[in-house]
Amino acid sequence: MNLTQFLTIFISAVFIYNVILSRFLGLCSFIAISKETKPALAMSLSVMFVTTMSSIITWFIYRFLLIPFNLTYLRTISFILVIATFVQLVEMIIRKIAPPLYRFFGIYLPLITVNCAVLGVAVLNSDMFFTNNKAVTGSFYYSVFQGICVGLGYTLAMLLMSGIRERLDYCDVPEAVKEFPLAFIIASIMSLSFLGFNGFKF
Amino acid sequence: MQKLFREFLKGIIKENPTFVLALGLCPTLAVSVSVINGIGMGIAATFVLVGSNIIISGLKNFIPDRIRIPCFIVVIATFVTITELTMKAYAPALDRALGIYVPLIVVNCIVLGRAEAYAQKSTVLNSLFDGIGMGVGFTLALILISAIREFLGAGTLLNHAVVKGFNPVLVMSMPSGALLIIGLLLGFFNILKKRRA
Numbered sequence: 001m002n003l004t005q006f007l008t009i010f011i012s013a014v015f016i017y018n019v020i021l022s023r024f025l026g027l028c029s030f031i032a033i034s035k036e037t038k039p040a041l042a043m044s045l046s047v048m049f050v051t052t053m054s055s056i057i058t059w060f061i062y063r064f065l066l067i068p069f070n071l072t073y074l075r076t077i078s079f080i081l082v083i084a085t086f087v088q089l090v091e092m093i094i095r096k097i098a099p100p101l102y103r104f105f106g107i108y109l110p111l112i113t114v115n116c117a118v119l120g121v122a123v124l125n126s127d128m129f130f131t132n133n134k135a136v137t138g139s140f141y142y143s144v145f146q147g148i149c150v151g152l153g154y155t156l157a158m159l160l161m162s163g164i165r166e167r168l169d170y171c172d173v174p175e176a177v178k179e180f181p182l183a184f185i186i187a188s189i190m191s192l193s194f195l196g197f198n199g200f201k202f
Numbered sequence: 203m204q205k206l207f208r209e210f211l212k213g214i215i216k217e218n219p220t221f222v223l224a225l226g227l228c229p230t231l232a233v234s235v236s237v238i239n240g241i242g243m244g245i246a247a248t249f250v251l252v253g254s255n256i257i258i259s260g261l262k263n264f265i266p267d268r269i270r271i272p273c274f275i276v277v278i279a280t281f282v283t284i285t286e287l288t289m290k291a292y293a294p295a296l297d298r299a300l301g302i303y304v305p306l307i308v309v310n311c312i313v314l315g316r317a318e319a320y321a322q323k324s325t326v327l328n329s330l331f332d333g334i335g336m337g338v339g340f341t342l343a344l345i346l347i348s349a350i351r352e353f354l355g356a357g358t359l360l361n362h363a364v365v366k367g368f369n370p371v372l373v374m375s376m377p378s379g380a381l382l383i384i385g386l387l388l389g390f391f392n393i394l395k396k397r398r399a
Contacts, residue, residue, distance in 0.1 A: 024227075076308055080275055174389075181389035184388065
């Protein structure tokens with residue numbers, strides 16, 4: 001466990017392999033909720049929270065339940081169930097103890113259950129930080145940090161995109177590419193510029 | 203019979219999951235680098251769709267309404283695990299090429315979308331044909347996108363060189379190429395829709 005490893009995880013999760021622009025995870029929410037900045041920010045923060053928490057939870061499940069009992073083939077089922085349950089629980093807790101927060105985040109939380117980014121991080125963590133069914137040194141910290149960084153990458157792409165689309169409201173665009181097609185074309189140009197981060201190494 | 207055929211056909215053009223419903227775009231973009239990958243992903247997703255559609259429509263009277271989503275997810279995840287293990291055993295190269303996108307079929311909106319919007323209200327036979335139609339529509343869309351990307355990005359189709367002296371546009375094999383092509387295709391289908399209306 002050392003600092004360069006953390007820096008590499010940060011650079012690759014936020015810039016080089018950005019969840020949205022390079023891995024295409026969470027694309028549906030990215031296109032659907034990026035019309036204005038405020039909802040985009042709310043969605044991004046909830047995604048960041050859920051990716052971090054699910055990284056922690058799924059690490060414990062993988063390390064202490066699936067590996068000792070030789071059940072790693074149940075990874076997909078157990079991860080998605082735990083994530084879905086966790087998101088539901090968070091929604092209930094927020095609704096009970098912080099109604100204003102619920103009005104801000106509430107409608108986005110259920111959407112996150114089927115956000116590929118969340119399950120994607122959990123699967124990536126178990127692929128990257130476990131070799132031959134053994135946890136690599138510091139694997140827990142790497143997993144949690146990767147969860148945070150993927151959330152950061154999502155937030156970055158989301159904020160850039162919503163900023164651009166707010167301006168686009170004042171532009172005269174061809175009828176055929178209005179809304180979704182144009183969003184994809186903008187994402188393509190953004191992804192092209194993120195390509196410039198390729199080759200960053202420590 | 204004709205009605206069943208219509209259930210099958212609607213998934214291919216009128217309600218094409220990719221171009222009309224805009225569902226399940228994440229795997230579509232990620233694996234469409236080559237036609238082989240596209241077909242592999244299409245077949246895997248079709249299997250999961252058909253399987254989960256049959257089971258969910260069969261169990262629709264037993265699943266309580268309030269916890270239906272977790273129930274659907276368990277059924278879908280089971281079929282995804284079957285696909286994952288089969289692919290690891292019999293097509294390891296394809297499994298490596300598709301990577302994390304195989305387990306991610308669980309959260310593919312097409313599968314859960316069809317379960318929620320169609321299978322839980324329909325008979326087993328109708329759901330079977332709906333699943334096949336949606337799966338074939340998804341596979342055809344994947345083949346279309348991956349053929350364009352493979353041709354422009356590598357100058358090949360199914361790993362065979364088609365045009366001599368064609369300089370590949372490498373960026374089409376990269377993520378930004380995928381986003382550009384899906385954007386243009388969606389725009390193109392919008393024009394077609396307007397023409398017909």
